[in-house]
Amino acid sequence: DKDGHKHFMAKEIAEQPVAIDRALKAYMDDDGQLSLPAELDFTKIERLTMVACGTAFYACMVAKYWFEQIARMPVEVDVASEFRYREPPVPEKTLALFVSQSGETADTLAALRYMEGKAQQIVGLVNVPESSIARESDVILPLHAGPEISVASTKAFTCQLSILLLLALRAAEQRGLPLPDGMPADLRALPGLIHQSLAAEKQITASARGLAEARDIIFLGRGQLYPLALEGALKLKELSYIHAEGYASGELKHGPIALIDEKVPVVVMAPRDALFDKTVSNMQEVMARGGKVILITDAEGAKIAGDGTHEVIVMPQVPDSLAPILYAVPAQQIAYYTAIAKGTDVDQPRNLAKSVTVE
Ligand code: M6R
Numbered sequence: 001d002k003d004g005h006k007h008f009m010a011k012e013i014a015e016q017p018v019a020i021d022r023a024l025k026a027y028m029d030d031d032g033q034l035s036l037p038a039e040l041d042f043t044k045i046e047r048l049t050m051v052a053c054g055t056a057f058y059a060c061m062v063a064k065y066w067f068e069q070i071a072r073m074p075v076e077v078d079v080a081s082e083f084r085y086r087e088p089p090v091p092e093k094t095l096a097l098f099v100s101q102s103g104e105t106a107d108t109l110a111a112l113r114y115m116e117g118k119a120q121q122i123v124g125l126v127n128v129p130e131s132s133i134a135r136e137s138d139v140i141l142p143l144h145a146g147p148e149i150s151v152a153s154t155k156a157f158t159c160q161l162s163i164l165l166l167l168a169l170r171a172a173e174q175r176g177l178p179l180p181d182g183m184p185a186d187l188r189a190l191p192g193l194i195h196q197s198l199a200a201e202k203q204i205t206a207s208a209r210g211l212a213e214a215r216d217i218i219f220l221g222r223g224q225l226y227p228l229a230l231e232g233a234l235k236l237k238e239l240s241y242i243h244a245e246g247y248a249s250g251e252l253k254h255g256p257i258a259l260i261d262e263k264v265p266v267v268v269m270a271p272r273d274a275l276f277d278k279t280v281s282n283m284q285e286v287m288a289r290g291g292k293v294i295l296i297t298d299a300e301g302a303k304i305a306g307d308g309t310h311e312v313i314v315m316p317q318v319p320d321s322l323a324p325i326l327y328a329v330p331a332q333q334i335a336y337y338t339a340i341a342k343g344t345d346v347d348q349p350r351n352l353a354k355s356v357t358v359e
Contacts, residue, residue, distance in 0.1 A: 007150065007336075007346045007347050008149040008150040008347045009150035009152055009154060009239075009332075009336055009346050009347055010336065010346075012148055012149070012150055012154045012155045013154050013155070013198070013329070013332050013333065013336065014198065015146065015155055016154070016155045016158050016191075016194050016198075016329065017191040017192070017194045017195040017198075018191070019144070019145045019146055019155040019158070019159050020155075020158055020159055020162050020190055020191050020194055020325075021190075021191040022144045022145075022146070023143060023144045023145065023159040023162050023163055024162055024163075024166070024187060024188065024190065024191075026142070026144045027141075027163060027166050028166065028184060028187070028188070032184060032185030032187075032188060033184070034166060034169060034170050034173065034184055036141075036166065036167070036170050037139055037141070039121070039138070039139050040121075040123065040139055040167075040170065041174065042071070042073070042095070042170065042171035042174040042175060043174050043175065044093060044120065045073070045093055045094070045095045045120065045121075045171075046074070046091065046092075046093040046094070047073070047074045047075070047076065047091050047093065047094045047095070048067055048073050048074070048075045048076070048094070048095050048097060048171075049075075049076045049077075049078075049090070049094055049095070049096045049097070049115070049119070050063060050064070050075065050076070050077045050078075050096075050097045050098075050099065051077075051078055051079075051080050051083050051096070051097075051098055051099075051108060051111045051112075051115075052079070052080060052098065052099040052100060052105075052108055053079055053080050053081065053100070053105050053107055053108055053356065054153070054234065054356075055101075055153040055156070055157050055231060055234065055235075056099040056100055056101060056105075056108075056153070056156075056157075056160060057077070057078075057079050057080075057099075058157070058227040058228070058230050058231040058234070059099055059157055059160035059161050059164060059227075060077045060097075060099055060164070061077055061226075061227035061230070062161055062164070062224055062227045062228070062324045063075075063077075063161070063164035063165070063167070063168060064077045065223060065224045066164065066165055066168035066224075066321060067167075067168045067171060070168045070169060070171075070172045070177070070179070070180060070321070071168050071169075071171035071172040071175055071177060072172075072175065072177060073171055073175070076088075079107075080098075080105065080107035080108040080110065080111040081107040081359070083111050083114075084107065084110050084111045084114050087114075090115065090118040090119055092120070093120055094115075094118070094119045094120055095119065095120060095121050095123060096112070096115040096118075096119035096121070096122050096123070097123045097124075097125065097167075098111065098112050098122070098123070098124050098125070098126075098133055098137065099125045099126075099160055099164075100124070100125075100126050100127075100131070100133050101126070101127045101128075101143070101145070101148055101153055101156035101160075102126075102127070102128055102131060102354065102355040103124065103126035103127070103128040103129075103131020103132060103133040103134050104128070104131050104132055104133070104355045104357050105133075105355065105356050105357070106356060106357050106358055106359045107356075107359055108133060109132050109133055109136070110359065112124070112133060112136055112137070113136070116136070121138050121139065122136070122137050122138045122139075123137055123138065123139045123140075123141060124136070124137030124139070124140050124141065125141045125143060125160060125163060125164070126140065126141075126142065126143060127142070127143040127144075127145050127148060127156050127159075129142045141163060141167075143156060143159050143160060143163065144159065145159040148354075149347070149354075150346070150347045151238070151347065151348060151349055151352050151353070151354050152235055152238055152239055152332075152335065152346075152349070154328075154332050157231070157328055158194065158325055158328050158329075161324060161325045161328070162187070162190060162325060165187070165321060165322075165325070166184065166187070169183055169184050180319065180320075180321060181319070182319065183319075183321070186319060186322075187322075190322060190325065193316050193318055193322065193326055194325070194326065194329060196316045197315050197316060197326045197327075197329040197330065198329055198333075200313050200314070200315070200329070200330050200333065201333055201337075203311070203313060204313065204330060204333040204334055204337055205337045207294060207310075207311050207313075207334075208334065208337030208338045208340070208341050209341050210265070210292075211236075211240075211242070211265055211294075211334065211338045211341070212240065212242075212338050212341035212342045214242060214263065214264065214265050215242070215243060215263070216242070216243045216244070216245070216259065216263075216264050217233070217236060217242055217243070217244040217245075217264070217265050217266075217267065218233075218244070218245050218246075218247065218256065218259065218260075218264060218265075218266045218267070218291075219232040219233045219236075219244065219245070219246040219247070219266075219267045219268075219269070219331075220246075220247055220248075220249045220252065220266060220267070220268045220269065220279070220282060220283070220286075221246070221248070221249060221268075221269040221270070221279070221327075222248060222249040222250060222270070222275045222278060222279045222282075223273070223275045224320070224321070224323060224324045225269040225270065225271070225279075225323065225324060225327060226246075226248045226249075227324065228269050228324050228327050228328060228331060229246035229247060229248070229249075229267075229269055230246035231246070231328065231331055232244070232246060232267060232269070232331035232334065232335070233245050233246035234246070235331055235332060235334075235335035236334060236335045236338060238335070238349050238352060239335045239336065239338070239339035239344060239346055239349055240335065240338040240339040240342050240344055241342070241344060241349075241350070242338065242342075249268070249270075249278065249279045249282040249283075250278070250282065252282050252285065252286070253282075253285065257285060257286070257289070260286055260289045260290070260291040261289065261290055261291070262290040262291070262292065264291055264292070265291075265292045265293075265294060265310070266283075266286045266291045266292065266293050266294070267293075267294045267296065267334065268282075268283045268286075268293055268294070268295050268296065268297075269296045269297075269327050269331075270283070270295065270296070270297050270301060270305070271297060271298050271301060271315070271317075271318070271320070271323040271327070272297065272298050272300040272301040272304070272317070273320050273323065274320075276297075276301060276304075276305075280304070280305045283295065283305065283309075287308055287309070292310040293308075293309040293310055293311075294309070294310055294311045294312075294313065294334075295309045295311070295312045295313070296312075296313045296315060296327060296330050297312065297313075297314065297315065298314065298315050298316065298317040298318075299314055299317060300317060302314050313330050315327060315330070
């Protein structure tokens, strides 16, 4: 049931405030305190290894920033199809975390089996609690996103991010580190903020008509927004079949800037954080070469850097660690509306399956 929406994807994008609220409530008390399974003990852990595929992998990449910065934990992140064949040595006191919407992704499951008997604890963050990955994990963290039907993952991604942030906060707490100001209680504002960010839809619909004409589109982000650039490019490829690449902004001049001309739209994701000025200078390099920039930022960022861009999409101003969750929404909407403008099959893109059970 699409609930009045044209596609499951549109429904699932719109559902995010409710899904995230549900996910947060499953792991937080009413008074804003963390409430995670007691078996999850980060005091005994010296290394976190996160393994996943596709969009779930990008959620892990964002979480790496959180675990490193907030909980000061050494973190390794890899795609399951690479991790398992590397046969990596596993230090004692490793917590292995597998993230999968379906819980059935063959490579992720095989990577989990590789870690059996090697990692101290195996944790599965899955949307389907009766899935194979859930069954084979020591600790199951259900995602509570609700069924995700569209092949493109949307609400599962933002719920994964929300819960991974809670886990990083828990790790910091248990390791005796101070939590960022207002955390975790301020996370309760997240569903409302996601609701606000959905309002950029109208503007994105208009710019999507231009994007649909492009042959190549580049997404740039720095720090926590780098994985979001990868996610934006993946979503766009999946749905619109337009060639898209995500890059760390700082990598631009190490190659990809050669691609830039007036025909290549560049989506820049840059909240006004400590790295903003650096990303903006990369953005100006793009504009100097005629690149058409779509800047996704907050009101302050728009005031400082909006001039000369093709379009500015304004997100609510939020604490740094919430930005990647919020900026997922315009990434999804850009892919969705570009696909609509191109007339491709949004819910069932060619060659793709919802659950990838072959290796
Ligand atoms: O079910 P999983 O989360 O393990 O699936 C992983 C990927 O196959 C999945 O995220 C895929 O990249 C999506 N189609 C992205 O939209």
